[in-house]
Amino acid sequence: MGPWEQYTSEAFQTLFREVQRFTRYVYILHVLSWDQETYMPPGATEARARQISTLASLVHQEASSPRIGELLAQAEADAQAQGWGPDSDAVGFLREFRRRYDRMTKVPVEWVQAFSKLTSEAQVAWRQARAENNFARFAPYLERIVAMRREYAQFFAPYDHIYDPLLDEFEPGMKTAEVQTVFQQLREEQVRLIQAIRERPQVPNAFLYRAFAVEKQRAFVRDLLAHIGFDFHRGRIDESAHPFTTSFSIYDVRLTIRTAETDFFRQALYSGLHEMGHGLYIQGVDPAYDETPLMGGASLGVHESQSRLWENLVGRSRAFITWLYPRLEQTFPGTLADVSPEDLYRGINRVEPSYIRIEADEVTYNLHIMLRFELEIALLEGTLRVQDLPQAWNERMQAYLGLTPPDDAHGVLQDIHWSQGAFGYFPTYALGNVMGVQIWERMTQDVPDAYEQIQAGRFQDVLGWLQAHIYRVGAKYPPKELLQRVTGQSLQPKPYLDYLWRKYRDIYGLTA
Numbered sequence: 036m037g038p039w040e041q042y043t044s045e046a047f048q049t050l051f052r053e054v055q056r057f058t059r060y061v062y063i064l065h066v067l068s069w070d071q072e073t074y075m076p077p078g079a080t081e082a083r084a085r086q087i088s089t090l091a092s093l094v095h096q097e098a099s100s101p102r103i104g105e106l107l108a109q110a111e112a113d114a115q116a117q118g119w120g121p122d123s124d125a126v127g128f129l130r131e132f133r134r135r136y137d138r139m140t141k142v143p144v145e146w147v148q149a150f151s152k153l154t155s156e157a158q159v160a161w162r163q164a165r166a167e168n169n170f171a172r173f174a175p176y177l178e179r180i181v182a183m184r185r186e187y188a189q190f191f192a193p194y195d196h197i198y199d200p201l202l203d204e205f206e207p208g209m210k211t212a213e214v215q216t217v218f219q220q221l222r223e224e225q226v227r228l229i230q231a232i233r234e235r236p237q238v239p240n241a242f243l244y245r246a247f248a249v250e251k252q253r254a255f256v257r258d259l260l261a262h263i264g265f266d267f268h269r270g271r272i273d274e275s276a277h278p279f280t281t282s283f284s285i286y287d288v289r290l291t292i293r294t295a296e297t298d299f300f301r302q303a304l305y306s307g308l309h310e311m312g313h314g315l316y317i318q319g320v321d322p323a324y325d326e327t328p329l330m331g332g333a334s335l336g337v338h339e340s341q342s343r344l345w346e347n348l349v350g351r352s353r354a355f356i357t358w359l360y361p362r363l364e365q366t367f368p369g370t371l372a373d374v375s376p377e378d379l380y381r382g383i384n385r386v387e388p389s390y391i392r393i394e395a396d397e398v399t400y401n402l403h404i405m406l407r408f409e410l411e412i413a414l415l416e417g418t419l420r421v422q423d424l425p426q427a428w429n430e431r432m433q434a435y436l437g438l439t440p441p442d443d444a445h446g447v448l449q450d451i452h453w454s455q456g457a458f459g460y461f462p463t464y465a466l467g468n469v470m471g472v473q474i475w476e477r478m479t480q481d482v483p484d485a486y487e488q489i490q491a492g493r494f495q496d497v498l499g500w501l502q503a504h505i506y507r508v509g510a511k512y513p514p515k516e517l518l519q520r521v522t523g524q525s526l527q528p529k530p531y532l533d534y535l536w537r538k539y540r541d542i543y544g545l546t547a
């Protein structure tokens with residue numbers, strides 16, 4: 036008997052088969068999007084957009100139909116009547132599909148269509164505005180997006196805060212007030228840490244931008260990921276303008292990186308480790324969850340905790356870089372001959388406030404996120420007007436990072452997210468950083484010599500622990516419950532802040 040057949044409810048079994056079918060459609064959509072970002076010729080842009088939109092609306096129509104709603108309600112009633120336990124897969128399945136079904140049905144189709152039209156126009160306007168460094172060109176679109184997002188929140192009323200329904204889409208169950216509390220603690224400490232680092236001599240890192248042959252970069256990253264445990268029998272790595280991870284099932288996980296001859300570390304190596312973290316998560320989900328809503332991971336924040344864990348807690352550790360150094364020397368002979376492993380470790384971890392979020396280091400990154408989160412809330416609350424946004428942006432940059440952007444292209448216009456209508460997405464990046472350290476610390480209770488193993492090039496205990504505790508259960512538990520089950524704690528900024536202080540006190544010789 037398969038793991039799902041034990042649930043003897045006809046409604047559940049019918050719903051389950053239907054949801055499997057929708058999920059396959061979604062995988063097909065992922066194939067189309069992946070191809071669009073990697074190999075599709077530019078001339079196909081409009082044809083592909085039509086294909087994607089046709090299939091996406093078909094899936095939406097079928098998955099949000101009243102018949103599916105009736106099956107879902109009946110299956111929930113059967114689960115209750117038959118007393119399926121809170122740890123059963125079927126209860127996780129019903130919870131996660133209910134969440135998605137409500138999201139699809141509470142929002143009127145007319146709103147979805149109008150918003151989709153608005154955001155596709157807004158993206159064009161945003162690209163022009165950024166190229167011309169002219170915020171005024173984008174502002175009218177952003178005003179309408181904010182107005183529509185305020186409308187959207189009403190579909191989910193009542194709520195504690197107008198931002199809650201937006202946040203909930205990406206981080207189920209998380210409340211704006213909780214994020215504000217955590218961010219306030221992060222902000223204070225991280226600003227203080229940045230100031231302490233500023234007073235110390237800077238560590239050199241120019242050697243990171245030496246020429247590394249692109250072909251060798253590709254082979255190096257591929258071998259590294261395979262060595263750590265990414266399964267290339269069930270995955271691929273390709274290249275795209277912006278690195279990302281997608282999957283067409285747990286048997287086919289696609290990562291992308293970027294390569295540039297003089298930017299090996301950031302674009303290929305660390306992007307590769309980051310995307311690998313997302314990929315390991317998907318490859319580690321219980322195979323019984325494939326083609327179900329449980330396959331995607333607990334939330335964006337939890338997903339990001341895993342990409343950041345592999346990128347930073349593993350990849351930017353002294354142990355990892357010590358192990359990596361001779362491998363680099365072997366592949367790129369002489370390129371780093373005058374750089375010691377310790378120089379490399381310090382250079383890779385250099386802290387330097389900058390205008391651009393995606394280039395930010397571990398210490399300054401969260402401040403870029405907090406700034407966006409605070410501005411999103413002010414816009415949604417109506418306490419900040421779109422026309423005043425560039426000034427509000429620049430004031431916060433000055434307060435948090437001590438920098439004023441030279442122009443809006445390096446400031447408020449740098450990210451695509453708002454033009455896509457994505458409000459509530461940014462905070463998950465910082466939440467992931469925080470959760471990642473909590474999960475890492477719990478892991479080291481069971482694997483106390485994790486860093487000794489990493490320095491010896493052994494990753495299986497760390498990976499095995501994460502698979503057993505985080506990856507395997509997919510989206511069976513809501514993110515807060517998962518964190519509590521795994522770490523015994525709620526979301527706590529202290530472990531993350533302690534980690535930052537410990538690491539950077541050592542690198543910069545801070546006395547504070």
Ligand code: ZN
Pocket residue numbers: 309313339342
């Ligand atoms: Zn990521």
